[in-house]
Amino acid sequence: MLTSQGTHIVRCVLAASVATAVILLAALVPIPMAAADECIPATTPDGVEVPCESSGGSGNGGDDGEGNAGGGGGPRICRDLGEAVPCSTEYGGWDGDCYVRNASPQPPAGDPAWEGHEPGDGIVLECTPRHCAEAGGDVVACRGHSYYWSADPAAPVGPSAEELAQRAVASMNLTMGQIGSTPPAASRNPNAVGAIGLPIWLWIANRAENTVGPIVRTAGEGGLSVSATGELDRVEWTLAASNGATVGAITCDGANAPGTPYDGRNSAEPSPTCGFGADLNNSPGALTLTGTAHWVVEWQSSGGQRGQILFTPPSTSTQIRIGELQALVQN
Numbered sequence: 395m396l397t398s399q400g401t402h403i404v405r406c407v408l409a410a411s412v413a414t415a416v417i418l419l420a421a422l423v424p425i426p427m428a429a430a431d432e433c434i435p436a437t438t439p440d441g442v443e444v445p446c447e448s449s450g451g452s453g454n455g456g457d458d459g460e461g462n463a464g465g466g467g468g469p470r471i472c473r474d475l476g477e478a479v480p481c482s483t484e485y486g487g488w489d490g491d492c493y494v495r496n497a498s499p500q501p502p503a504g505d506p507a508w509e510g511h512e513p514g515d516g517i518v519l520e521c522t523p524r525h526c527a528e529a530g531g532d533v534v535a536c537r538g539h540s541y542y543w544s545a546d547p548a549a550p551v552g553p554s555a556e557e558l559a560q561r562a563v564a565s566m567n568l569t570m571g572q573i574g575s576t577p578p579a580a581s582r583n584p585n586a587v588g589a590i591g592l593p594i595w596l597w598i599a600n601r602a603e604n605t606v607g608p609i610v611r612t613a614g615e616g617g618l619s620v621s622a623t624g625e626l627d628r629v630e631w632t633l634a635a636s637n638g639a640t641v642g643a644i645t646c647d648g649a650n651a652p653g654t655p656y657d658g659r660n661s662a663e664p665s666p667t668c669g670f671g672a673d674l675n676n677s678p679g680a681l682t683l684t685g686t687a688h689w690v691v692e693w694q695s696s697g698g699q700r701g702q703i704l705f706t707p708p709s710t711s712t713q714i715r716i717g718e719l720q721a722l723v724q725n
Contacts (some may be wrong), residue, residue: 446583471696474524478698479624481618483552485522485533485626492521497541516545547558552615555695562612562622563691567657570597570629570687570710571605576656576669579712580680587717590678593664593671594714596646596685597653605688606652614696622693624705626651631669634682641681642674651687684711 442572472481472488474555481488486495499522501507507518518541526536533539553561573579575587588594603609612619628647634640646653646668653668664671686709694700 409617418425428555439648470561473528477522480695483527483554485527486520487551489551490525490633492538493527494519494521494642495551496520496548501541507543511543516543517547518542519544519548523701548611553619555618555620555693555699555703558613558615558618558620558695559622559691559693559701559703562611562620562693563624563705565611565613566609566622566624566691567604568609568624568687568689568705569605569707570685571602573683573685573710573712574599574653575683575712576661576713577714577716579683580715581712586703587715588675589661590675590716590718591672592661592675593669594633594675595656595665595669596629596683597655597665598629598657598685601652605687619696620693622691622703624689624691627688627690629653629668630686630688631668631670633677633686634684636680638681641677644668644670644674652659675716678716681714682711683714684709 401657417448436701455578472479472490474488474490476647479488483493485493488491497518500513501518503513503665505518521538522543523536523538524535526533526539529536535684576595577583578592580586598605605626607624610621611622611624614620628645629651630645631643633642634642650667654665656665662672687707689705689707690702693703
């Protein structure tokens with residue numbers, strides 16, 4: 395059974411007490427004293443009032459007392475005790491004290507959370523304090539979590555920072571890219587045959603921001619925005635014989651991940667960055683070469699949240715042909 399805890403009621407009582415104290419103080423102090431981050435509209439000598447600027451610099455609208463920019467069209471900023479917090483999470487929208495969403499399921503009739511009302515008369519809301527939302531897990535058992543009755547449902551909220559980050563990643567269209575190798579893929583050059591015992595160079599042939607990085611994309615909605623930067627972390631390469639057995643496997647990471655295109659030098663020289671050594675090129679025939687790219691995306695939201703997304707697009711495979719060198723002896 396859901397319980398209606400006293401935190402919401404205490405919050406309201408405290409707010410009323412603070413409001414009363416402010417009124418008394420205003421009566422005693424003739425000159426209004428603004429907090430360091432409070433904006434008071436200015437008035438020109440001819441009586442024209444100049445409104446406060448919002449965080450977006452639009453020049454109209456001020457602050458709602460919780461650090462939420464209003465009116466000006468700039469990004470919405472939510473605060474908890476002066477510290478910027480995400481305006482929306484999976485637990486609902488920030489109301490200045492907790493994240494609020496409609497309780498689901500709604501408690502049965504007679505539950506204290508209805509505060510004397512009947513189901514259908516208003517709705518029960520769920521209040522999740524910031525520290526509970528940040529901890530995740532079973533927020534119901536978290537200190538300060540509560541349920542309370544409201545005449546109106548919770549306001550709809552936009553996507554969370556994590557969801558926007560996923561959108562930014564999706565817009566990157568990250569991929570493994572096309573395989574470059576020595577010898578070249580049979581599909582590109584049917585007559586190309588490599589020699590057994592020689593190094594095999596590997597690289598990503600179609601170099602672009604979505605194949606070798608870095609790549610930056612943003613996503614935003616409802617005043618919250620996320621900027622994400624994707625980096626190619628590593629490429630795992632495997633070489634398999636016609637029977638499916640793996641005859642070689644390497645990983646090229648960091649700056650070496652994209653590999654180095656073959657430049658026509660002595661074919662006995664190994665790639666300076668990425669490739670199979672001569673010792674791994676010991677299986678003649680048609681071999682399947684597969685590359686798997688692994689990306690790391692770092693993101694940061696306008697609300698100060700940070701995170702990391704590991705992304706692995708589908709692998710790319712091609713076939714290369716390796717033959718044995720034959721010595722020709724003439725008498």
